[in-house]
Amino acid sequence: MTLIAQDDANAVVIIGSGAGGGVLAHELTRRGIKVVLIEAGARQSLASFSQNPGKAFEQLSWLDPRTSSGTWTVPQDYPGLPSWTCKTVGGTTVHWTAAAPRLNPWELRARTAYGAVPGTSLIDWPLEYAELERYYGLAEQRMVVTRRHGNPGLPASSNFKVMYNGARRIGYKRVHTGYMAINSRPADDRAFCIQQGFCIQGCKTGAKWSTLYTEVPRAEATGHLDLRIQCQAVRIEHAKDGRVTAVIYRDPQGVEQSQKARLVCVACNSVETARLLLLSESARHPHGLANSSDQVGRNFCHHVAGFIWGAFEKPIHFYRGTTLAGIIEDEIRNDPARGFVGGYHLELAALDLPSLPLAGFPCTTWGPDLAFFMDHYARLSGMLINGEDMPRSTNRISLNPAVRDRFGLPVANIHCDEHPNDAAMRAHAQRQGKAVYEAVDAVAVTFSRQTPATHNMCTARMSADPAEGVTDAHGRTHDVPNLFISDGSALSTPGSANPTLTIVALALRQADYIARQMRAHDL
């Protein structure tokens, strides 16, 4: 284990070890750059992952308190859990379902493609698609994404057979087992998928890519990584010249510690990234660090997300098999004739028995309706809507001083009012999903409402104009030259793709940039 002195002002400090932070840590350390990686959670392993869904949830999830407000239905349906992310080494790549689709070119030009949609804060990305595309290729090779670079697809499960046949019968053309960062054959020193169905609980074979057992140990092997687990960053400090100088964190005993830094990369997942910047207020940054634009925490996006469940007469056993290995791509297009801008994915989904009633239905589902679908548990098929939601400056992460964490710091409040475009997209997706299942003789179809945000995005977004966002096209903050955002917070707009692949691609690009600028003595 490498130790870097706490007063070593030459260290790069990365906060968070998930898709963004874990990849960045590996990329910098393999170039010989010293990195202190601060992770709030504990370290699990393939052997320690619980196989009890409830225990796995407690083992991996970020369960520190958060509050929520606004007209979205999440506070009613999922009290206390407005966002579902992880607090563990590997971050949310430990529980992710490994769907790794790309954004489309027009999704990077959302403001231009969709026009001035009232009540939104849409912008175009300050990045050309061709540039992102190059890094998508590198990210896919690194994560061994199926259906890319010669990697075979995952085999179709029974759950996917239902979705596939229904989709084809109503005319969908682009339906397959998905672009999954899950090994369909042994690769990357990791096993192949044995169709356990426990993707969300932590993949016990390691077939699913997670920084926990790829990027982080490989960074450790370079001898340049100092990983500090169960250490929670609480403030970033800066000097008179405006450059950040140190990260203040609480160690596993809760004692305040300080780590000096040459530069700081924040990758805490959008909710905590915004919270940490807001907590780092000072005389120079009275509204939070890197927040002269007042954009930190704003434009919070979470995707139009929700389940579609079809009940059938004959058995399916949808819990057997890779949870999300299936996609309908036909609705990923911008066609305002459908009544909304932007597109959506329909992705395969299943839930284990204990989780289905808690996560799969709105709070208004109980009694005979609930019993009907639960009685059909072995005859259910499932899909997940994943669509582009509209950024709104009033949908935001802010500090809630009325509720404090165990360190006495205000927790994050997540405020969301659903935009009419999101509602129209959801209604369309639900109609289409119902049609898919009815085409293969479903006896009944039901829906969840918006599910807790697992895709948290855009709260410190990249922007060409410093007034419209927090960072430049490399994730370097407009206000502070040695402060970077390295997670989904930096996405300019959410697009319709599950964000992890894009986060990894941007982290790879940022690592190239940071290494280059360090050599040029710019950092």
Added chain:
Amino acid sequence: MSVARTIAPHDGLPDSAYAPVVRAIDDAAAADAHVHAVVSEGLNRLGAAFASRSEAQRVRALGAMESSEFFRLARGKTLGILYDSPAAYAYFGYQGEAFSKGGYLTRGFNDLKWLPDVPPQDSGPVP
């Protein structure tokens, strides 16, 4: 018991499957005065005759309390506990974790026969 059976009515499940729900609500009420007050008030509002009413009447009575703290507590405990037992797994046909048995790869992950198979280009090879 009848509240839990109204929220999640599965006639084929014995009372013993619902008993842990009742026990959990009792334990929560014993441990916290506020929860105790919420539960007492909720049960009072439903009245002693609740258990002997028809299912439709019970659904109506609970529906009138859908936004109450009592209902949220009862629904949360019922859904969180009822479906998380070996008896429930067996009753609903859920086989649980499969890692210890080699996954579902050789245990029926693609055994559905009532629809055509997915063509190879949209699927992938079984390893």
